[in-house]
Amino acid sequence: MHAIVIREFGGPEVLKLEERPDPVPGKAQVIVGVRAVGVNPVDTYIRSGTYALVPPLPYTPGSDGAGIVQAVGELVRAFAPGDRVYFCGTATGLATGAYASLAVCETSQVHRLPERLSFAQGAAVGVPYATAHRALVSRAAARPGEIALVHGASGGVGIAAVQIARMLGLTVLGTAGSPEGLELVSRQGAHHAIDHRGPDHVERIRELTGGHGVDVIVEMLANVNLDRDLGLLAPHGRVVVVGNRGRIEIDPRQTMGKESAILGMVLWAASTGELEAVHAALGDGFERGVLTPVVGRELPLAEAPKAHELVMAPGARGKIVLVPAA
Ligand SMILES: NC(=O)c1ccc[n+]([C@@H]2O[C@H](COP(=O)([O-])OP(=O)(O)OC[C@H]3O[C@@H](n4cnc5c(N)ncnc54)[C@H](OP(=O)(O)O)[C@@H]3O)[C@@H](O)[C@H]2O)c1
Structure with missing residues (x-):
């Protein structure tokens, strides 16, 4: 071979x-x-x-x-x-x-x-859809009607997260850093596509939630965004750290009044039984054409x-x- x-x-x-x-x-x-x-x-x-x-x-x-x-x-x-x-x-x-x-x-x-x-x-x-599903369902326990921010929505995991969040009935905000990426994120079903390189993108996200904040953040670059994510979360919001490439200083006080949570996740930690359930759910989405x-x-x-x-x-x-x- x-x-x-x-x-x-x-x-x-x-x-x-x-x-x-x-x-x-x-x-x-x-x-x-x-x-x-x-x-x-x-x-x-x-x-x-x-x-x-x-x-x-x-x-x-x-x-x-x-x-x-x-x-x-x-x-x-x-x-x-x-x-x-x-x-x-x-x-x-x-x-x-x-x-x-x-x-x-x-x-x-x-x-x-x-x-x-x-x-x-x-x-x-294999890796992207199972990761996105675990982040949204197993870790964040995302519910229909909630607002999700897929922070880094133009890559493998991000596109999967946008499609799965839509399948689950969430309002979806997705970010990308290029015009092609933004167009792709919109085409995948995000209700709003935001440029994460734009200087005012955090304010824009806050406005798009009508001041409520974001219930669930799927974060692809926590070492850049985690502190600002904590400020964007709604009461009882959850940020799932999927990707991280270094250290960051955060203000933990931002989690207190809102009782928000930072949740780590790694696909390798899933049990065989959990992965079976994840792939069964994904297979249904692929068959029905809601995941592509x-x-x-x-x-x-x-x-x-x-x-x-x-x-x-x-x-x-x-x-x-x-x-x-x-
Ligand atoms: N925890 C786990 O089990 C697990 C599993 C799979 C992947 N991961 C990690 O998750 C991350 C994404 O994986 P992937 O396969 O989707 O990678 P990918 O296809 O290379 O996509 C990377 C994404 O990150 C975005 N990005 C770049 N700068 C950003 C910023 N400042 N803020 C927010 N997003 C930003 C990119 O957007 P632009 O290029 O448009 O700027 C792109 O959407 C990686 O760090 C990977 O190692 C973790």
Whole structure:
């Protein structure tokens, strides 16, 4: 099989395409012939070698993708060769194993890909949609009629959060930092799209809530926004920290009078049972057409270094996916 292999930590240049032996499935495992792979920001943090998660070298990066079941272990009944699937996680370990033409997965990591979604769209589901669903439902307990701010709505998780918040019956405010991103956020169903680079964007968000404040914030860049988020929250509001890239000073007093809450979340903390429920809910949304992943860029697997530069650059407009050669 073809696979991206990292033999030393460092910049995007350490991502090298190699030929590796084809995997064979364990008794309860599924081998997916990968047609598209999701590129997630965490792949770049891990590649640098400075993140909390440090896989043993050499390793193949990546958490999620989509393709066709190629082989199954003797105990697998839920899938058969030829099934269209997406996967979230692989059997090789946390955030590893997906940047390849074949991925070995536990059965619980594999889910059916609805006919209406392409493989590239399927590669935009595993991490982003499950993260957005957990943030809104499991952590924030968002209720119909509430106001949600998706702070960073133009990327993989943000688009998923906008669509899921609409599915749940919330009023949705979404931010982006480019004209294309703002247009995309509106097209995905946000009631208002706001430029998070605009000097008056916080005031604008406050006005758009009619002075009530925001009930739920899904935050993609907490080290920049968390203190201002606390000022934007409504009484009993919740901010879910999904993304963070450094330290920030906050005034905790802002949480007291409103009895508001700061909630951390990481997808890896979800139990297998919780993830089953999340993917069942997502599958229903995909089937009914109320959830539709948006792919911004498709690149060949060999261009993984370029994809790692793009995913960290401003101007997101959907998911970046890699396509292994046939
Ligand atoms: N906790 C978890 O389990 C989990 C899971 C998945 C992802 N994450 C994290 O969540 C974050 C988003 O992931 P992703 O896959 O959606 O990444 P992405 O596709 O690269 O999108 C990044 C988003 O952040 C926005 N952004 C940039 N500057 C911002 C600012 N000042 N304020 C608010 N938003 C800003 C970008 O907008 P523009 O480019 O338009 O400026 C874009 O919408 C990343 O930090 C990632 O590591 C966490």
